[in-house]
Amino acid sequence: MLIIGAIASLIGIAVALSIDWFPVQGSSQAKKIDDLYDVLLVASVPVFVLVEVVVLYSVWKFRMRPGEEEKDGAPIHGNTMLEIIWTAIPALLIFGLCAYAYTVLVDIERKPKREMVVQVTAQQFAWSYQYKEPGRPTVNTDVLYVPKGESVRFNIKATDVIHDFWVPAFRLKIDAVPGITTHYRVTPVRKGSYAVVCAELCGLGHSTMRSTVRVVDPVTFKGWLAAQQAAKPAGATS
Amino acid sequence: MEAAGAAHAQDAHEAHPPEAHRSSRVEPQLLGMLLFIISEVMIFGAFFTAYFFIRVVNADPWPAHGTTLPVAVAGINTAILLSSSLTMHWTLTSVKSGNRFGLKAGILSTFLLGATFLFVQINEYAHIGFAPHDSAQGSIFYGLTGLHGAHVFIGLTLLAMVTVRAFRGHYSPEEHRGVEVPGIYWHFVDVMWIIVYSTIYVL
Amino acid sequence: MAVATRLRAPGLLRGALFGLVGLAFSYGITCAVRALYGWDPVLNGNSVALVALIACPLFFLVGLGAFDYWFYWASGKPTRPEDHSSHGARSWKDYFRVNTDHKVIGIQYVVTSFFFLLVGGLIAMLMRAELAQPGMQFVDAETFNGLFSVHASLLIFLFVIPVFAGLANFVLPLMIGAPDMAFPRLNALSYWLLPIAGIMMLASFLAPGGSFATGWTAYAPLSTDAPIGQMFFTVAVQFAGASSVLTALNFLVTIITMRAPGMSFWRMPLLVWANFSTSLLVVIATPFIAASQFFVLLDRALGFNFFNAAEGGSVLMYQHVFWFYSHPAVYIMMLPGFGIISEILSVKARKPIFGYRMMAFSLLAIVLLGFTVWAHHMFVSGMQAWIRIPMMITTAIIAVPTGIKIFSWLATLWRGVLHLDTPMLFALGFLTMFTLGGISGVMLAMIPVTIHVSDTYFIVAHIHYVLFGGSLFTIFAGVYYWFPKMTGRMYDERLGKIHFWMTFIFFNLTFGPMHVIGLEGMPRRVADYAQQFAGWNLFISISSFFVGASTLVFVYNMVASWRGGPRASANPWRALTLEWQVSSPPPIFNFDHVPTVVGGPYEYGVPGAVHGVFKSPAEAKPSGTVATAPTRE
């Protein structure tokens, strides 16, 4: 049975890892989160397979056969050694996973030396993005532009109810909460256009509260931002 | 073990259930009230959570700018409520020792003291000078004191029942649970007020 | 009986009449107050509706007769000896009045909550029909938001929580050798609060502006400026919550004070332990959801500022208060199921429960830990970042006591003689499916993963694996298992097996793929979605209709067997626990004499083992053969 279990686990892990679970990895954070997820899979599959194999084996081996209607099973009340084992091993596993998850968390939230800040504003049912540079007019757009390879900090605000700023390709989300400013950091690593999704129920238009983020190379980004700033009369800052 | 169900009483109107076995020394009513009080403490806990978030986490000024809380009046009111706990205690010792005058006088004065407290509280609302919709601080002030006021009201309802029954000749040294259990609730209402008073008015 | 006398006697008719009086009262009082304050217009539909939501049910309960005895008592009249006139059911009509018999109440509970399962499930079918294709087909966005909100609220507050209370109501007093619950009248009142809550939630569809549409979580400030339908949820939750608190008090007092002689805590069946733990959770946690909804009510109706950030309110406070109840609530929805599974596995495997004491301790451990993890629902809520880390650890630790239970059940199977009938199949289905749901729960505890999958279909998958594959499977198992005891009839085994296999297969086909689309980036609570998820969603919708159809098999089996199934013997499963030692259905007062407990509840396979005997404690000498020293291999 152990062998069956081991083989089934291996197959399970192989299948689980070969599936491409996630959308494209659009940020340096995405890679780390995906790896954590894979580790969780590797840890979970054997647990699940263990339960499954024991159930199936018992059903096959110990099921009542004709003539056994009145028979009882072995009166086993417990086994201290076993109980200790199945308390300790999951506990160790859990602590291991938590420790790893903690390091990943610290890693993806680390403050870089240099970062640019984008203000994100959520309202029913649209996103808008503000770029503020000292001495420059504020740029307000509804398509988010970020430079590839640079750390960006989003400061997120909501004007009415709770929304949630989520870019599946970046793997990161956080609620936009009335009254406070929330934030996260991301380093985009792949050029392209990705969906921005509102992930917190915010009313009638929740499912249509979408926007786009364009990851472009830094030079293009600079040009775009300068053009936007120039398009604004200097007095029109808000 | 064979089934023993076959021989059960046919006519339910005459039959009575078997006497339940008492597996604990605690009286069911008493235990029920204590558990209920746990629930009540938790509901206050939730309101205190709101208070904590508004006053401590948000670091809003307390009380809101331009308002004051009548600490002294509320202090006198506290004394009134606390003395009602004493009269409640007197009521219970009276009924236990068979002192019917003490029972009636005690329960009546407890009720009246409680009613006075509620009256003063409502009066305070009328003169306090801010409303729950003025600010979050106002909301939680009215929320907590109002929640407590509602409990005073429930307590008074219970006390009113006990008063009626006491004046109609119920209760005896053997049969005093009907006084004891509402009494416990009343003490709880008092203790809760001390906490509300000290967090809202004093701190 | 003349109509006039029937209107005066307690019952549904008088209840309805009083309900109308309550409505008139609501009109009167709101208009009076508004006139007094000089508000315009004097007749405001919304305020009347809100007052009526609270007043009508209370008037109805008075009319129904739920308070008759207490009014009599309060008026100070001479104490009336209990004549048990409201106890027991002699015709089906006795199920439609205030009844103090725990067995009647149990059946009232179970039938009512299954009604709400069907309604909630039907609503899910509508949702799946809408979600079968991207774009909007059958309903508009507002209705869709209402559908999943009502779906979840009904299934949580009107199905899973009360159905467990109902099953326990029926079997728990029998199991511990008590003639009834500790407070029978309170028990009746708790039941009657339920249909009120359920009807209120459903009635919200009729409210102007549509039903409540903010999810079962009703986050502020979305809920504090929603149309009046939201108030139907807010008030209904108060009624459902009051019902659970009162039942929980009743269970706790019953378990503590009314056990049969010899029934020490360590001889209680695990179902009793499970309900003991659950009741602790209910008593401590439920006031928090009551408070959270009071805040919403005050904010919305009276303009309080609890959640108004502009006036200094705290938006996140709602979530802390709500989850401080609602996380324990998920264990309220699981622990009684654990108890059911323990009963069934040991009887159907003909073996003692493996590690009985650890089973009880792990229940208590879950209760304790359950209070320390609420913020794992708030990992992306923008709360103080540091809180996430302790919450991640405590959340993950819950896997340890739960694991103890799973592994002990597996060990109970080992070297048993497994009777693979319907209750057992559902129990085994539970073992595998709940493990899967629990494992996805542990993944959700890992903050970086949750940051991506929170508020996606991955969560929806987790919810249904633990609530459907977990709770609902145990409920099915328990209903089949106690069906002979409750009705005196046997269910149809063949239909039961069909039900199991259909449910098991299509359940997985419905909710399994939700993990995938969640990871791929499909958010939850959306009526419309991106084209890339179309294939899977169609597949899910079709599978879900088969889940619905399998439920119809179950309903048919139950109705047909109740009416015409073969008579059941007193103890068809050869079980040891006390409820099986009396006739099926049990006699009106449960026992002629309270039994005496002389051994553990699960001593299957121990030669000559006895759990309880119908003798007085003096006669019942401890028999020597009973395993006084349990075999521990």
Ligand code: HEA
């Ligand atoms: C019956 C109900 C039920 C149960 C029992 C659980 C059990 C668990 N849940 Fe679940 N949960 C819900 C119902 C439930 N949940 C609901 C309804 C929501 C969504 C609410 C909403 O937003 O609408 C939710 C959401 C939810 C979240 C929030 C996700 C988010 O919104 O971002 C999280 C995060 O930590 C979580 C975690 C867990 C964990 C760790 C357990 C653990 O208790 C599971 C423990 C069990 C096991 C782990 C399996 C058996 C154990 C073993 C075989 C031992 C070995 C195992 C390992 C070492 C891994 N749940």
Ligand code: HEA
């Ligand atoms: C015990 C709890 C429970 C149960 C049993 C179910 C059962 C089902 N649930 Fe539910 N669900 C929740 C609890 C539950 N759910 C919760 C808590 C949420 C979160 C809500 C939120 O976001 O706030 C949720 C959310 C939820 C969603 C996500 C909505 C969204 O985020 O947009 C979906 C989507 O598919 C869904 C589907 C289903 C389906 C198909 C079933 C099926 O299993 C139902 C099967 C039963 C029946 C169908 C009834 C019997 C049959 C009939 C009456 C006959 C008619 C049938 C035919 C058409 C053949 N549920």
Ligand code: CUA
């Ligand atoms: Cu904004 Cu959902």
Ligand SMILES: [Cu+2]
């Ligand atoms: Cu939780």
